Amino acid sequence: xxxxxxxxRHLVRRRGQEARLRCSPMKGHSHVYxxxxxxxxxxxxxxxxxKENIIDESGMPKERFxxxxxxxxxxxxxxxxxxxxxxxxxxxxxxxxxxxxxxxLHFGNGTRLTVT
Amino acid sequence: xxxxxxxDSHVSVSEGTPVLLRCNYSSSYSPSLFWYVQHxxxxxxxxxxxTSAATLVKGINGFEAEFKKSxxxxxxxxxxxxxxxxxxxxxxxxAVGGSYIPTFGRGTSLIVHP
Numbered sequence: 001x002x003x004x005x006x007x008x009r010h011l012v013r014r015r016g017q018e019a020r021l022r023c024s025p026m027k028g029h030s031h032v033y034x035x036x037x038x039x040x041x042x043x044x045x046x047x048x049x050x051k052e053n054i055i056d057e058s059g060m061p062k063e064r065f066x067x068x069x070x071x072x073x074x075x076x077x078x079x080x081x082x083x084x085x086x087x088x089x090x091x092x093x094x095x096x097x098x099x100x101x102x103x104x105l106h107f108g109n110g111t112r113l114t115v116t
Numbered sequence: 117x118x119x120x121x122x123x124d125s126h127v128s129v130s131e132g133t134p135v136l137l138r139c140n141y142s143s144s145y146s147p148s149l150f151w152y153v154q155h156x157x158x159x160x161x162x163x164x165x166x167t168s169a170a171t172l173v174k175g176i177n178g179f180e181a182e183f184k185k186s187x188x189x190x191x192x193x194x195x196x197x198x199x200x201x202x203x204x205x206x207x208x209x210x211a212v213g214g215s216y217i218p219t220f221g222r223g224t225s226l227i228v229h230p
């Protein structure tokens with residue numbers, strides 16, 4: 001039973017390029033969360049999605065960042081026109097359809113984005 | 117609103133000695149609390165969770181945590197540290213009626229000396 005799969009593990013982009021990060025949740029899970037981790041900081045919430053719906057994007061920067069979770073396929077976090085400050089580890093987590101506030105999240109191993 | 121404060125950014129112990137990682141939370145509602153561990157270049161793994169049942173919660177790898185409402189604390193302990201416990205530890209809060217989005221502390225780096 002595969003866990004949460006994120007790819008790529010490492011991504012290098014030059015300033016101004018686009019970055020696409022993919023997340024396949026655990027089998028049977030329909031809730032996806034994206035978090036960003038900067039050095040020496042905890043995980044900062046970005047967006048919470050269910051299939052075909054953005055539930056909460058209060059942590060997403062207003063510009064350049066977008067996320068989707070289509071009916072088929074992985075969730076995608078897209079960063080347009082990347083800047084050096086976007087360099088971070090991006091983690092995806094998933095939870096099952098019946099999950100609530102007291103359900104733990106299942107995390108992927110993250111994508112480490114480096115902007116040069 | 118809800119928040120988590122991990123009181124130590126780094127904790128250093130010798131192998132075989134007790135571990136204490138401190139966490140205080142703030143929540144206007146009954147919280148659920150979690151501890152996660154992150155080994156270098158890995159994702160996060162759930163150690164244990166508290167969800168309003170027993171206040172002393174036992175987790176994996178010999179860790180446990182005690183929920184103290186009067187002190188708004190949820191400290192993580194282990195009687196005897198092992199070298200493999202060296203990692204980053206995160207305290208997390210979420211709450212019904214509040215933000216159901218899990219909120220993370222800044223993390224505590226546990227260093228274990230031989």
